[in-house]
Amino acid sequence: MRDSTEAKPLLMKMLGDRTAVIVLSAILFIAIAVPVLNQLPERSALHVPTYAVSLFGKYLCFALLALSVDLIWGYCGILSLGHGAFFALGGYAMGMHLMRQIGDRGVYGNPILPDFMVFLNWQELPWYWYGFDNFFFTILMVMLVPGLMAFVFGWFAFRSRVTGVYLSIITQAMTYAFLLAFFRNDMGFGGNNGLTDFKDLLGLDLRSGGVRNGLFVASALALGAGYVICRLVTGSRLGKVLIAVRDAESRARFLGYRVEHFKLFVFTLSGVLAGIAGALYVPQVGIINPGEFSPINSIEIVIWVAVGGRGYLHGAILGAIAVNLAKSYFTVSFPEIWLFFLGGLFVASTLFLPRGVVGLVRARVAQPAAPAEPEDPEAATASAGSPK
Amino acid sequence: MTETLEEIARIERPESGEPEDRRIRTAAGTILYLDGVSVSFDGFKALNNLALILEPGEMRAIIGPNGAGKTTMMDVITGKTKPDSGDVLFDGSIDLTQYDEAGIANLGIGRKFQKPTVFESQTVFDNLLLALAQDRGAFAMLFARAGAAEEARIAELLEITRLTAMREVLAANLSHGQKQWLEIGMLLAQDPQVLLVDEPAAGMTDAETAETARLLREIARSRSVVVVEHDMDFVRDLDVRVTVLHEGSVLAEGSLDEVSAQERVVEVYLGR
Numbered sequence: 001m002r003d004s005t006e007a008k009p010l011l012m013k014m015l016g017d018r019t020a021v022i023v024l025s026a027i028l029f030i031a032i033a034v035p036v037l038n039q040l041p042e043r044s045a046l047h048v049p050t051y052a053v054s055l056f057g058k059y060l061c062f063a064l065l066a067l068s069v070d071l072i073w074g075y076c077g078i079l080s081l082g083h084g085a086f087f088a089l090g091g092y093a094m095g096m097h098l099m100r101q102i103g104d105r106g107v108y109g110n111p112i113l114p115d116f117m118v119f120l121n122w123q124e125l126p127w128y129w130y131g132f133d134n135f136f137f138t139i140l141m142v143m144l145v146p147g148l149m150a151f152v153f154g155w156f157a158f159r160s161r162v163t164g165v166y167l168s169i170i171t172q173a174m175t176y177a178f179l180l181a182f183f184r185n186d187m188g189f190g191g192n193n194g195l196t197d198f199k200d201l202l203g204l205d206l207r208s209g210g211v212r213n214g215l216f217v218a219s220a221l222a223l224g225a226g227y228v229i230c231r232l233v234t235g236s237r238l239g240k241v242l243i244a245v246r247d248a249e250s251r252a253r254f255l256g257y258r259v260e261h262f263k264l265f266v267f268t269l270s271g272v273l274a275g276i277a278g279a280l281y282v283p284q285v286g287i288i289n290p291g292e293f294s295p296i297n298s299i300e301i302v303i304w305v306a307v308g309g310r311g312y313l314h315g316a317i318l319g320a321i322a323v324n325l326a327k328s329y330f331t332v333s334f335p336e337i338w339l340f341f342l343g344g345l346f347v348a349s350t351l352f353l354p355r356g357v358v359g360l361v362r363a364r365v366a367q368p369a370a371p372a373e374p375e376d377p378e379a380a381t382a383s384a385g386s387p388k
Numbered sequence: 389m390t391e392t393l394e395e396i397a398r399i400e401r402p403e404s405g406e407p408e409d410r411r412i413r414t415a416a417g418t419i420l421y422l423d424g425v426s427v428s429f430d431g432f433k434a435l436n437n438l439a440l441i442l443e444p445g446e447m448r449a450i451i452g453p454n455g456a457g458k459t460t461m462m463d464v465i466t467g468k469t470k471p472d473s474g475d476v477l478f479d480g481s482i483d484l485t486q487y488d489e490a491g492i493a494n495l496g497i498g499r500k501f502q503k504p505t506v507f508e509s510q511t512v513f514d515n516l517l518l519a520l521a522q523d524r525g526a527f528a529m530l531f532a533r534a535g536a537a538e539e540a541r542i543a544e545l546l547e548i549t550r551l552t553a554m555r556e557v558l559a560a561n562l563s564h565g566q567k568q569w570l571e572i573g574m575l576l577a578q579d580p581q582v583l584l585v586d587e588p589a590a591g592m593t594d595a596e597t598a599e600t601a602r603l604l605r606e607i608a609r610s611r612s613v614v615v616v617e618h619d620m621d622f623v624r625d626l627d628v629r630v631t632v633l634h635e636g637s638v639l640a641e642g643s644l645d646e647v648s649a650q651e652r653v654v655e656v657y658l659g660r
Contacts, residue, residue, distance in 0.1 A: 237532040240514055244507045251505040254466060255578060256493035256524050265526045 020231055023314045024224055030056075031220035035213040050209045053216050054284045055328065060219040061281040063320040064226045066304045068273035070316035071230050073305060075239065076266050077246035079164075081298050082171030083274050085178050086146035088292035090275025092182075093145055095195035095288040096129060097138035098206075102199050115197070116190045126188045135202060142279040143272045150271025151264065158260035158267070163249070172295050179293035194289025201283055212284070219280045223317070226273050230313050233269065242266055303342065307349045309356025319356060415477045419444045419582055419612045420465065425474030426636075427460055434460040435471070436636035442582070447608035449623045449644075450616045452633035453656060458616045459502070461633070462584050466499045467492040479581070494524065498580035502587045504567035508560035512551055512570055515559050516542045519574035541577070548606065549573035550599075565596035572603055582612045589622040601625040620644075 034056055037048040048056075065087050072078040104111040108118040112125055131137040153174060157167055185191035204211045233239055244252045245259050253259050282288045291297075301320075308319020323345070330338040353360050415421040420442035427435040435457045442448055450458050463469035464476060467489045476484040484492055493499075507515050520538055522528070546552040549569040554562060559570060568588055575583050588604065589597045601622060607613060608628075617623050623630060623644055630647050632640040634656050640647040647653050 233530070236530050237517070238526060238529040240510060240518055241529055243509060244518055247507050247509055248505050250489075251501070251507065252518075253489045254493050254499045255519050255574065256490050258488075258490045258524070258526075261526045262529075265530075 017231070017235075019314060020227075023227055023317065027220055027224045027227070030060075031217050031224075034216055038209065038213060050212050053209075053212050057212075057216040057219045057284045058281060059321045059324050060216070060223050061277045061284070062301075062304065062324055063317040064219070064223045064277035064280075065274050065301055066308070066316040066320035067223070067226050067230055067313060068270040068277065069301050070305045070310060070313060071233070071273070072266055072270045073302070074311035074313075074316070075234050075246065076242040076263060077249075078263060078267060079168045079302070080171045080267075080270075081168045081295065081302060082173075082175035083270070083301055084295075084298035085171075085175040085293055086150055086271040086274035087278035087281070087297075088175075088178065088182075088288065088290075089146040089149060090142045090278030091282040091288040091292060092189060092195065092278075093132070093138060093141040093275070094279035094282045095198075096132040096189075097135065098198040098201065098283060099195050100129070100133040101201065102197065105199055106197070114190070114195070116185075116193065117188070120185060122188075129188070139279075142275055146275030146278070147268050147272040151268045154264045154267040158263045161260070172298070175293050175298050176295055179290050179295075182290035182293060190289070192290065194287060194291075195282075196287040196289070198283065198286055206283060206286070215280065215284050219284070222276055222280055226276070227313060227317070229269070229273070233266070234313070238262065238265075300342070303346045303349075305356075307345060307353070307356055309353075309358030309360075311355070312358045312362075315356050315358035318358060322357075415475070416480045417444075418442060418480055419446075419478070420614075421475065421477040421480065422461075422465070423475045425461075425464060425471045425476060427457075427464060427469055427471050433636050435464065438474070438633075438637050440631065440638065442612050442614065444581075444612055445608070445610070447604070447613040447615065447626065447628045449626055449628050449630045450614060450633060451618070451620075451623060451630060452639070455635075456633040457636040458633055459586065460636075462499060462586060462614075462616065465492075465584060466497060490524070493578065493580075496579070496581040498575035498578045498583045500568075500571050500575055500583070500585045500588065502590060504564065504571050506559040506562075506567055506570050506574065509558060511556050511558055512546070512554050512562070513542060513556060515570055515574055516545050516577050519577035521577070521579045545573045545577055548576065549603065565592050565599070568592065568596075568600065569603060572600075572607070576607060580611065582614070583607060585613060585615045587617055587619075588615065589617060589619045597622055598625065 034048055034053055037046050038050060038053050040047040042049075065083070068086075069080060069083050072080060099114040102114065106115040106118075108115055110118045113122060117125070132141070153171075157170060162170060181187055182189050182194075183192055189195065198206050200206050201211060201215075204214075234242070241252065241257055241262055245257070245262055249259055278288075278292070300323075304320040304323045305316045306319070307323055308317065309315025323342075326341070326345075327338065330341055349356060355363070414423075418441050420440070422438055422440040425435050425438040426433065438457065438461060440461070450461070452458055460469060464471050465484065467484065467487055470485060478484050478492075478495060478497065482495065484495075484497075487495065507518065510518075517534070517538065520541060522532070543552070546555055549572060551562075551566060551570060551573065554566065559567065562570060572585070572588070575585075585604065588600050592600060597619070604613060604615065604626065615623075615626065615628075617626075627644075630642065630644050631638055632647050632653050639656065640650050640653050
């Protein structure tokens with residue numbers, strides 16, 4: 001009997017998968033270590049300042065976002081250049097909750113209306129703001145709104161068989177349309193300024209170290225859970241169909257697979273993951289504005305994945321964290337060259353690292369042994385499928 | 389209910405059908421029935437009033453010069469192209485023009501492309517696993533578990549296509565001929581009633597061509613097969629009824645010797 005990964009129960013599958021064990025242990029380690037180091041006295045060399053906890057938390061949100069893009073791009077060949085939109089929608093949902101939490105502590109002291117609505121002379125809360133004072137309703141919306149958006153967009157795009165460059169272009173157009181819409185004041189989402197000035201979450205002060213650490217741990221857990229979900233999906237037989245669609249869409253169709261259903265499933269799942277990432281990001285940076293919908297942001301996500309290694313889930317995580325660490329460093333030390341560096345990075349990784357950093361390392365390690373081990377679904381994915 | 393039964397009876401006993409049911413009557417008992425099929429692209433008639441009937445269990449070779457409409461005919465049968473007019477019936481009564489590619493594949497019509505098309509970054513085993521007849525819904529696939537029956541069926545297919553030793557090899561690393569056989573194996577895994585095969589011998593060595601002919605004859609024992617082919621030696625090897633297409637319609641039909649004796653056929657195709 002073949003040692004099929006399909007046949008194993010969930011837990012065994014994860015434990016038997018070395019890469020997954022390493023990735024999950026690393027996430028768990030970070031989730032514990034960073035908050036612990038934050039508790040050390042400030043004069044200690046290992047002390048992690050609270051602002052850095054939030055900075056790292058932001059990277060973890062980006063890693064989850066990169067994971068969501070890798071799921072569709074790396075495994076199903078759908079290059080979305082508008083995934084920032086789903087991230088931002090999740091972020092706005094959380095932002096709306098945080099706005100409602102301000103209560104009468106705003107500048108205008110209105111217990112119901114956020115400041116920007118008072119400023120615009122609005123008399124009552126728009127209907128779509130109802131329910132966002134409830135935390136659990138917000139959590140639901142954080143997943144539902146981006147998921148539904150991804151579903152509707154995917155429904156039309158995949159049913160019309162829009163693929164490749166054309167799909168990438170309309171995803172760009174989608175996020176740009178959101179950008180323009182959210183800039184408008186009468187949309188009721190704070191226009192240009194977006195949502196900010198948040199005070200607390202679940203009754204706890206957002207600026208306190210405890211909440212900061214809590215958000216960091218939540219981000220790490222979300223990343224871990226997102227990784228497990230992506231791993232299960234890509235390791236299932238559905239994952240094999242996704243790769244089949246990526247490599248030979250018409251073959252899959254003539255075998256009897258409704259390709260658009262599979263794309264729609266994975267695109268919607270990806271939208272939900274991106275939305276969760278956005279919701280965790282907003283309380284840690286303290287603001288959400290239409291700038292998050294900007295097409296540049298979405299392109300940057302693709303660069304993280306390309307640099308880390310498209311088609312490897314851990315590659316996406318590594319790429320997001322590494323590129324953002326570099327971004328934090330460059331934008332402080334050499335702000336004028338950051339964009340050149342980012343552009344150069346993308347060109348270089350396309351030219352020299354077609355499978356990203358992870359792909360390069362894997363190729364080096366695998367050199368002595370000739371064929372790729374077929375037991376590992378990721379190795380099988382990596383060695384042949386050329387990027388489309 | 390009674391109406392449906394009557395209809396079935398009519399299909400099964402063609403002679404009892406009324407005149408207005410001529411279409412159903414003549415289609416009864418056939419596995420594939422094309423009549424008056426026309427397709428045009430920007431004014432160019434790719435298919436022009438094409439008629440073709442395939443009996444269950446029959447193997448048919450389709451020949452014709454470039455642009456004769458061979459591939460378009462396959463596109464029409466498999467749902468890739470919708471005909472402008474005409475009937476395309478499967479199993480005597482199912483109107484194929486109402487289905488999409490996936491629907492037609494699930495009805496039991498398999499198609500092999502001219503260029504071998506397999507899932508290159510997956511193993512031979514996984515290629516066959518994906519091709520196996522099964523519930524192909526997204527959620528069914530998400531929770532699918534490999535069973536002993538599937539293992540056995542795949543082992544059998546590996547044997548038929550002589551790929552047993554290549555089971556865990558990535559499809560990308562197969563030779564051209566092996567890829568062709570894998571694709572034929574995948575069609576078999578689908579367990580179709582009709583197989584459409586586009587130029588299976590293109591780019592093959594003589595030994596591979598002979599092997600492919602053997603494979604197709606074996607398949608045709610239990611299924612209907614339509615083979616589009618340019619290679620005359622290969623068609624002779626198959627030793628089946630031949631349909632000659634020219635400018636989108638049927639020019640001649642019969643054994644290879646019969647059709648190659650016809651002057652028109654020689655003129656447009658064989659003799660240049």
